[in-house]
Amino acid sequence: MKRSSLVLLIGVVLFGVVITIAASILHEGLSSHATPTALEVVLARNVRHLAIPASARSAQNPLLDSAEDLRDARRHFADHCAVCHANDGGGDTPMGAGLYPKPPDLRLARTQSLTDGELFWIIENGVRFTGMPAFSNNGSRDAFGNHADAQDSWKLVHFIRHLPFLTVAERIEMEKYNPKGPDARSEEQEENDFLNGATPQQKPESQKHHQK
Amino acid sequence: MKRRRFMFLFFLAFVTGSAFAHGNKVHMRGTVLKISADSVLVKTPDGKSVEVKLMPTTVYVLRSNGQDKPAKFADLAAGDFVVIHATPKDSLLEGDEVKFSVPAATKPAASPSSNPKP
Numbered sequence: 001m002k003r004s005s006l007v008l009l010i011g012v013v014l015f016g017v018v019i020t021i022a023a024s025i026l027h028e029g030l031s032s033h034a035t036p037t038a039l040e041v042v043l044a045r046n047v048r049h050l051a052i053p054a055s056a057r058s059a060q061n062p063l064l065d066s067a068e069d070l071r072d073a074r075r076h077f078a079d080h081c082a083v084c085h086a087n088d089g090g091g092d093t094p095m096g097a098g099l100y101p102k103p104p105d106l107r108l109a110r111t112q113s114l115t116d117g118e119l120f121w122i123i124e125n126g127v128r129f130t131g132m133p134a135f136s137n138n139g140s141r142d143a144f145g146n147h148a149d150a151q152d153s154w155k156l157v158h159f160i161r162h163l164p165f166l167t168v169a170e171r172i173e174m175e176k177y178n179p180k181g182p183d184a185r186s187e188e189q190e191e192n193d194f195l196n197g198a199t200p201q202q203k204p205e206s207q208k209h210h211q212k
Numbered sequence: 213m214k215r216r217r218f219m220f221l222f223f224l225a226f227v228t229g230s231a232f233a234h235g236n237k238v239h240m241r242g243t244v245l246k247i248s249a250d251s252v253l254v255k256t257p258d259g260k261s262v263e264v265k266l267m268p269t270t271v272y273v274l275r276s277n278g279q280d281k282p283a284k285f286a287d288l289a290a291g292d293f294v295v296i297h298a299t300p301k302d303s304l305l306e307g308d309e310v311k312f313s314v315p316a317a318t319k320p321a322a323s324p325s326s327n328p329k330p
Contacts, residue, residue: 092299092308097236168271168282175280187239191295194241195275195313 016043032100044101044129045110052121059117063154065161073159074170076152078177084131087174089163099131107164116157123153238305240264241295244312247288252310254294264296264305275313288312 020040028034036044063069078087084096089106096103104111111119126134137149180188240262242254254262266285274283288294292312298305 094237168273171271172273172280172282191239191241191311192275192278195293195295195311196278197293197313197316 032098034100036101041101048122048127049118052118056121057115057117059115059120061116061120061154061157063151063158065158069155070158070162072152073155074174075177077156077159078174079179080135081156082174082178087171087178088166089160096131101130103131106160111160112164116154119157119160120153123156124150236300237308238298238300239295240298240305241293244288244290244292244294246290252288252294252296252307254296262305264298264307264310266307266310270307271309273309273311275311280311283312289314291315 016039020037020043023037023039077085082093084093084099084103085091085106086093086096091103091105093103106112114122122132124134124136126132135149135153240254240256242256242262244252245255245261246253249266251263251265254264256262270285272283272285272288274281274287288310292314294310294312296305296307296311297309298307300306
């Protein structure tokens with residue numbers, strides 16, 4: 001690439017960043033309630049794409065898609081990811097609703113069209129300036145550069161592919177693995193007692209939902 | 213060290229506070245009064261009637277013998293106990309999950325063939 005073209009490209013990107021920041025500030029201040037503008041979305045997706053090394057993008061999942069691995073990944077996802085992404089990957093959670101940007105619906109083409117390598121890289125490294133953390137630890141790595149938990153991330157890649165076909169039975173199983181505080185546990189117990197035919201509590205019939 | 217701990221606690225409090233503040237889901241429980249193709253009318257324990265819109269994405273779960281089992285819209289009937297997780301939208305409630313159980317009094321009696329032999 002010619003030097004002048006490179007300078008022009010950098011200039012365009014910087015201009016886009018400035019416009020995006022300005023739009024963000026004008027758009028509901030800096031509140032996380034806002035939804036990113038189309039320009040921000042396009043810019044962020046392209047920057048993320050460029051940030052993933054080509055070798056990582058083309059990486060193949062070393063694990064076969066087995067029922068056992070899928071079960072492990074389901075439980076792992078329920079425990080670590082569902083608080084923002086929801087068990088079904090739709091992203092409709094109280095935590096997700098408060099993030100900027102909101103978690104994507106993992107079942108849709110925008111996520112499903114990413115390569116296995118891209119999904120793995122995002123799980124491992126997170127996405128800067130979003131709520132997506134990096135899940136790889138910085139501990140010892142094997143000869144291939146994979147850390148001890150890399151297999152868990154590859155299992156999650158299989159699970160993300162499975163999300164559009166998640167069954168109600170799988171969702172019910174995942175709910176057992178969702179992290180819940182004492183209030184949510186107590187509320188769940190009250191609901192089950194009610195359904196089991198125990199005397200309905202004299203609490204309000206509807207209440208704000210704190211955690212999903 | 214103290215400063216780090218304080219920062220961590222501050223962060224934790226901030227994150228937890230955000231989660232509670234942004235919760236927009238509603239849980240309701242009651243008895244099914246009436247069902248139509250796209251909504252369910254529920255009588256709550258305090259006597260109010262609340263309509264919940266049923267969506268194509270609404271998930272149905274049957275609570276039976278202390279276990280949750282996948283179910284479908286057709287399994288839901290008037291008189292069932294119901295716990296609904298819903299999302300308020302405009303002036304309506306859209307059902308995310310409808311978990312229900314059949315009250316003992318309305319459960320169909322076991323057929324003779326299903327009785328254990330003496």
